[in-house]
Amino acid sequence: MPVVLSLNVAQKTVPADHARAGATGIDKRPVDGPLRISPAGPKGTAGSGVEGDSIADWSAHGGEYQAVYGYAREDLDWWQSELDVPLHNGQFGENLTTQGIDHTTALVGEQWRIGTALLEVSGPRIPCRTFAEFLGQRGWVKRFTQQGRPGAYFRVLEAGLAGPGDEITVVHRPDHDVTVELYLRAVTTESALLPRLLAAGDSVPPEVVELVHKRSAVDH
Template identity: 75%
Template sequence: MPVVLSLNIAQKTVPVDYAQKGLTAIDKRPVEGPLQVSPPGPKGSGGSGVQGDMIGDWASHGGDHQAVYGYAREDLDHWQDELGLDLHNGQFGENITTQGIDQTNALIGERWRVGTALLEVTAPRIPCRTFAGHLGLSGWVKRFTQANRPGAYFRVLEAGLIAPGDEITVVHRPDHDVTVELFFRAMLTEPELLPRLLEAGDAVPPGVIELVHKRTAVELDS
């Protein structure tokens, strides 16, 4: 049975020299919960969708289409073995550490009932220098990109409570094949895949839809 292994938040931001804005809340820690999960509002003005969770860079993180970030414990275990590090739940900045469900092959627009909340898969996590600085690993962005294990962002369709141990039920799978992994490759290593993201409709973040249209226009003009 797929479950929320842990619910993780950062209760304060931390000043660091490797973050673009000088602050980060990437090192999230497990809490007992339950916590309210709600739509936070537009990106740039809305923070995390998880009650009490802090964000260091609102321009790059948070907002309705990045309200909740999930990462699978199975993928953390992969990296733990690869890197020889002890990785705690929440160390990749995820709000929910899951067990028993494949986030990499989840479809954009797929809907999960988690606790009493309804979440919708919207995008993969794109690695940044803050992520690399947090782990203290040279070449981490490239290595993470090559592995195609990005975890998934969610928007909150129905507000509710989430706690560790809550069952995860997939209640809807859309009729397309745009997975989190395909989205990740389109954004970072295979830009020719970008037009396919439009097949996932408004589950895709507006900024990404705008990027696809701009890239397509440039290709038509060239």
């Protein structure tokens, strides 16, 4: 049975020289739940959809299509073995550390019921310098991208309460093949895949749809 192992938030942002905003909320730690999960406003105008979670750079994180970030404990364990360092729940900046469900093969637009909240898969996490500096790993952006275990961002379709131990139920799977992994490849290393993202409709953020159209215009 897929479950939430931990619900993680950054109680506050902390200064970070390497972060574009001069601070970061990546250091998320497990908290006692449940907490309220709510829809977020447009990117740049809103932070996290998780109650009590701090985000520093709203231009890059948070907002409707990045209201919640999830990562599988199974993938954390894989990285733990690869890096030979302990990785606690929340170490990758995820709000939800899960067990028993694969984020990489999830479809964009797939809907997960967690507690009383309804979340929709909206895309992969794209690694940045702040992530690399936080982990202290040289070449991390390239390595994380190549391995294709990005975790999944979610938008919130129905507000509700979610917490550790809550079952995760997939209540809808859309009729297309746009996985989180394909999305990651399309926007990082294989731009020829970008047009395929349009099959996911409005589950894809508007700025990514715009990127697809710009790329198509250049190609033609």
